[in-house]
Amino acid sequence: MGLWALLLGLGPLAWAEPEAAWQGDDASGVVAELVRQVASQDQRLRDFYALRDHRPAWQDADTVAAFTSALHTLESDGLHPQDYRPDELRARHREVYEQGADIEAQVQYDLFATRTLLTALGHLQRGKVDPGSLGTGWEVPVSKPDFSLAAVSGAIDQLRFEALINEVRPDFVPYQRLRSGLARYRNIERLGGWPRLPPREQSLRPGDVDDDVALLRERLTRIGELELVAVDSDAFPGAGLEAFDPRRYDGGLEAAVKRFQRRHLLEPDGVVGRQTLAALNVPVERRIDQIRLNMERARWLLHGLPESFVLVDIAGYRLSYFRPNGQIWRSRIVVGRPYRRTPSLRSEITHVTVNPTWTIPPTIKREDVLPRVRQDLGYLWRERIQVLSPSGTPLDPWEIDWDNPGNIVLRQAPGPQNALGQLVIRFPNDHMVYLHDTPSQDLFSREQRAFSSGCIRVENIRELAQLLMDDTHSEHDIEARIDSGETRNVSLANRMPVIIHYWTVNPGDDGELSFRPDIYERDDALLRELDRPLAL
Known part of the structure; x- marks a missing residue:
């Protein structure tokens, strides 16, 4: 009603x-x-x-x-x-x-x-x-x-x-x-929370028999993880239910640990090492606070959303394109390092650039490129970087005082090894960030992917760009444009909204909550404000 x-x-x-x-x-x-x-x-x-x-x-x-x-x-x-x-x-x-x-x-x-x-x-x-x-x-x-x-x-x-x-x-x-998850975790708190596993020098591995395995089993049972996987009695021949030992790290427990690791953006190897142990030992009270502050983020954002839009989930390293036909296209992304954070913003995608050049931003030029050039001038040729005056006139690198280079522009030529790859998706914003391709495709296989200088690298970005063209009635063949080798801006006939946001708790389609590392350390500041007494 x-x-x-x-x-x-x-x-x-x-x-x-x-x-x-x-x-x-x-x-x-x-x-x-x-x-x-x-x-x-x-x-x-x-x-x-x-x-x-x-x-x-x-x-x-x-x-x-x-x-x-x-x-x-x-x-x-x-x-x-x-x-x-x-x-x-x-x-x-x-x-x-x-x-x-x-x-x-x-x-x-x-x-x-x-x-x-x-x-x-x-x-x-x-x-x-x-x-x-x-x-x-x-x-x-x-x-x-x-x-x-x-x-x-x-x-x-x-x-x-x-x-x-x-x-x-x-x-x-x-x-x-999130609201249902909050109720669930508060109920866990009322029942006493979950046990804390003691510090260990050695990781817990499948096949181990240890008192800490029983604690691990209890910890995962408290959140229902073991209710979602069957105990694998075939993992250890001859071990039937009558011989079940809660101290044994069996196949069922391994599956539950891997599920827990995936929900916390950890390497799902089934080994309880330092990072997994730390995630297991986060108190339930802290998880409750995480849910609360991400509900606040949801209240900020989840209003007036258009029918179709691109949503970039920074802390989850995931991009979702909600298409006009109701389908959702998803991809893995790489975001900014903690000291070069990807900002939260809302804008509209206007065009893509195929075979882009890359004008190296001042911070990257100062902190990353110039130190390498001072050690080895050949770095410019290997990376196909051109030295230009502010007006765009080519300069001779041998005539530059690299200790005091002045107001020069460094621009990388287009090509597969360009830092932006072969395609950039652009939208107006004050932070000069965009979605782009990358030659470093191996980074997408990592569970945690904060490696960029602020912009967002997108796996399979060519497919995304073509979908954007098709869905906005823009008659462009992205592959053909790239194959031409020409650097060119290709406009969308209709702009597509894009939202870049930061979520450290995400509810999955199954209702289970995924807790992400607070890579930009934003949670505590928001929690303090959320808990600050209100002055009416």
Whole structure:
């Protein structure tokens, strides 16, 4: 049921009851005071009370009780109900209405309660934290809440706060899966969490018999990993169920460990080494916080998405193209190193460049290329790098003082060994990043792939480029353009939205959560802001 359906479902009698209750000697005085005080409030409060003809919303104690009770459901969304002052709302209502406070105090309370409700709904729908305040190069505009104030007013009058919250809550499948995962991990926490495996000098391997294997088995059972794989009694001949030893690292446990490793972007080799042990020993409380802060990221982003778009998942090293026909094309990617981070942004793909040259950016030139050239000038010829003046005039490398080269431009010629490969997908942004091909195809086989200087390398990018051409009705044959050997920009007939974002928890199609390493160390800063007490 949508918000307007909720509103209309209240019926004419439902609207008449508050009007009937709103009769008394002080009615005109309260209305006049509301008109006076709301004039200095923000636009949404002014609009809300204008819809009600400046009729107060919070005079009845049952209304406040229903609201404060509903606030506690926000915990399932990773928000803190106490941010929205349920205890203060109830206490102040008693002070105002049981102790006979004047009209000015009554109106102040009404504005406070309404502001609290609108704030809570806005946080639930669009997020509590301003992403631009985190210093992460955020360029994705977070739209304002768009719920109906008329529906909010009607829900207050009919004490339908939980229904209102359910309507405002994001209904996107990834968000709902994160919410379900949060409930699941909180239940694990209530049951005592999971055991911690002690530090080890030697890795645990299939076939080992060790007390720590029993702990490993219990750890994976707590999260249901072993419920999803069968114990392989054939892995060790003669070992039937009657001979099962929880201390033995058998085939079933190995399969569960590999599944765990894949969900944590670790090499799925079944060996419990240093990295796998560290992931196993992350406390359940930390995993809960990770889920909460990624729900916040979802609230920022999962609104107003177009029918088709390209989504770049930085921490998951994955690109997904949601095509107009409903199909999803996916590929592995390489992203920026922690000290050359790929930014989060939203833009639109405008064109591709086939057989690109590469003008080496200042940072890479200063930190990577010039030190190599100073050691060996032949590096320029091997890498087919041309030295140019700022105006594009070719310069003789032998005449350059490489200790103080001045304002020169270094440009790599097109070809298969060009750092950008043979194709670049471009979109306007202030960070000069783009999607591109690469001669270093071997990097795509790694589980963790933060190796670039900020741009995004895409496996099978030619296929992606051709799909973009086909889906935007752009009549270009990408392979033929590349085979021509010419450097050329090829425009899309219609722009394609692209979103580059950072997720350290991802819900899979099966509902299972994948936890990714926080390669850019962004989680803690967001968690601090998410947990910061709210000033209303």
